Amino acid sequence: MPESAKNIPSTKIGSAVPVQEGLFNYPLRDGERPALKGNRCSHCGKNFFPKRAVCPECFISGHMEEIELERQGVVYASTVVRVSSPAGIKAPYAYGYVDLPANQLRVFALFTGADPGSFVPGRKVEVVLEPIGADTEGNAVIGYKFRPVSG
Amino acid sequence: MTKMRDVYIIGAGMTQFGKHLERSLRDLGREACLLAFRDAGIAPKEVEAGYCGNALAPAIQGETGVGQNVFWEVGISGIPIVNVENACASGSTALREGWMAVAGGFYNVVMITGVEKAVMPKGTMLNVGAGELATKLGEVFPGYFATIAQKHMERFGTTREQMAQVSVKNHIHGALNPYAQFQKKFTLEEVLKSPMIADPLTLFSCCPNSDGAAALILCSKEKARKLNGRAIRIAASVLATGTYENQRDITNWEVEIRAAQQAYKMASLGPEDLDVVEVHDAFTICEILHYEGLGLCPLGEGGRLIEERATELGGSIPVNPSGGLLSKGHPVGASGVAQVVEIVWHLRGQAGERQVEGAKVGLADMMGGNKEGDTRACTVHILVKE
Numbered sequence: 001m002p003e004s005a006k007n008i009p010s011t012k013i014g015s016a017v018p019v020q021e022g023l024f025n026y027p028l029r030d031g032e033r034p035a036l037k038g039n040r041c042s043h044c045g046k047n048f049f050p051k052r053a054v055c056p057e058c059f060i061s062g063h064m065e066e067i068e069l070e071r072q073g074v075v076y077a078s079t080v081v082r083v084s085s086p087a088g089i090k091a092p093y094a095y096g097y098v099d100l101p102a103n104q105l106r107v108f109a110l111f112t113g114a115d116p117g118s119f120v121p122g123r124k125v126e127v128v129l130e131p132i133g134a135d136t137e138g139n140a141v142i143g144y145k146f147r148p149v150s151g
Numbered sequence: 152m153t154k155m156r157d158v159y160i161i162g163a164g165m166t167q168f169g170k171h172l173e174r175s176l177r178d179l180g181r182e183a184c185l186l187a188f189r190d191a192g193i194a195p196k197e198v199e200a201g202y203c204g205n206a207l208a209p210a211i212q213g214e215t216g217v218g219q220n221v222f223w224e225v226g227i228s229g230i231p232i233v234n235v236e237n238a239c240a241s242g243s244t245a246l247r248e249g250w251m252a253v254a255g256g257f258y259n260v261v262m263i264t265g266v267e268k269a270v271m272p273k274g275t276m277l278n279v280g281a282g283e284l285a286t287k288l289g290e291v292f293p294g295y296f297a298t299i300a301q302k303h304m305e306r307f308g309t310t311r312e313q314m315a316q317v318s319v320k321n322h323i324h325g326a327l328n329p330y331a332q333f334q335k336k337f338t339l340e341e342v343l344k345s346p347m348i349a350d351p352l353t354l355f356s357c358c359p360n361s362d363g364a365a366a367l368i369l370c371s372k373e374k375a376r377k378l379n380g381r382a383i384r385i386a387a388s389v390l391a392t393g394t395y396e397n398q399r400d401i402t403n404w405e406v407e408i409r410a411a412q413q414a415y416k417m418a419s420l421g422p423e424d425l426d427v428v429e430v431h432d433a434f435t436i437c438e439i440l441h442y443e444g445l446g447l448c449p450l451g452e453g454g455r456l457i458e459e460r461a462t463e464l465g466g467s468i469p470v471n472p473s474g475g476l477l478s479k480g481h482p483v484g485a486s487g488v489a490q491v492v493e494i495v496w497h498l499r500g501q502a503g504e505r506q507v508e509g510a511k512v513g514l515a516d517m518m519g520g521n522k523e524g525d526t527r528a529c530t531v532h533i534l535v536k537e
Binding site for chain 2: 019020023050076077078079080081082083085086087089093095096097099104105106108109110117121132143
């Protein structure tokens with residue numbers, strides 16, 4: 001690619017963009033399973049999602065390292081929203097919090113793949129990457145959601 | 152903490168809350184400020200600093216510097232003016248800024264106002280914060296409070312009926328308040344059967360978007376002595392921010408418990424001393440959590456407290472006699488100031504049909520904004536009639 005073309009953004013209609021950079025790898029490589037990416041302070045061991053630039057406990061630079069969060073978790077709390085969100089998510093949709101015990105983290109999450117009212121506390125769920133809407137340029141916006149663990 | 156001066160409220164006023172489609176922010180603010188001046192019996196030239204709470208004007212009206220605009224309308228210029236944004240706690244945070252300035256000896260007379268025009272097309276919900284990941288993923292205010300409600304139901308057995316009773320009660324109160332947006336009572340059935348917004352919160356479990364303004368004038372003890380003799384002392388003023396602890400128990404707000412304890416300590420009073428309380432009932436479940444956070448009942452027993460009718464007018468501890476946000480309305484930046492206006496009226500015996508008889512101690516509790524599943528700002532003010 002000529003040097004002058006490198007900074008020109010793609011204007012192709014209908015491509016897909018992640019809802020926020022750094023949350024997960026997208027697009028996935030062949031054989032790669034979807035997973036959330038957080039980070040960890042190697043000084044105190046505390047985990048963060050989304051990633052933080054500086055550990056608020058230690059406040060020293062150069063100690064944050066990326067970690068891949070466990071793919072399965074447990075619903076902590078949930079609700080079903082019956083009105084469409086200003087962010088463009090169509091109602092009804094379910095969301096809540098998922099606990100990831102091995103990472104000692106709780107993450108905000110949309111739910112998918114089952115009756116919206118079925119994501120009761122304690123239900124085992126796993127992460128997937130799915131479109132959650134479209135941006136103003138017509139790109140699909142890719143977010144993460146949790147669905148029931150199969151089998 | 153070094154010794155602080157006592158601070159008194161000598162003027163209070165507010166507009167009716169509701170839809171004021173034809174009126175501007177400065178028009179609403181002017182009405183509230185002029186009422187406060189008339190109440191205090193002082194002139195604008197005596198005010199040494201002004202503090203204005205507003206949350207949404209930059210987003211909705213594209214207007215900034217609302218404080219300078221409103222105070223200019225009532226002849227206040229040349230002095231320090233501070234604009235305060237702290238979400239729903241913008242007005243109450245402005246009050247705390249003014250309180251600190253008088254308590255600290257910087258000024259003898261300051262004015263506080265809170266003003267908002269938040270009425271939007273039917274069904275519009277406030278944005279939780281465009282920069283937050285949760286917002287981008289679809290979080291909405293009713294949904295946040297619905298997850299808390301679900302957890303409270305799971306953990307403590309709180310029922311849909313108990314939550315709906317908060318709305319029934321506050322609309323009964325609001326029907327007695329000429330300043331309230333809604334002067335209409337609802338049955339339990341009507342609240343439960345209104346359209347579902349975010350399970351378990353129905354439409355009548357959510358406060359409306361509103362327009363309105365409120366104002367207060369504060370002064371030092373020396374100045375209060377020379378005035379009308381109806382001064383109400385601010386016995387405590389506290390502002391706290393959430394810790395955003397990732398795996399916290401969401402069935403209570405640690406920030407509120409902490410702020411309330413600080414306020415009780417500052418006032419040398421406890422929850423048992425309160426006669427009247429105003430809380431941030433943006434959604435029915437909020438009021439139940441506030442009962443618990445303020446220590447009106449033990450953790451987990453807020454549902455029982457509303458069911459026992461303890462918090463109705465005539466009950467052991469009336470909460471939201473104004474009708475609360477649910478019935479009085481919620482012009483975001485004005486609400487925290489209006490709560491304190493309501494408490495002042497009760498302590499002076501000026502609250503009309505909704506008067507809590509003989510009230511001597513009142514508390515106003517406001518929470519603003521959410522971040523990381525926690526609360527950005529919580530204010531607690533305790534007022535005492537001497």
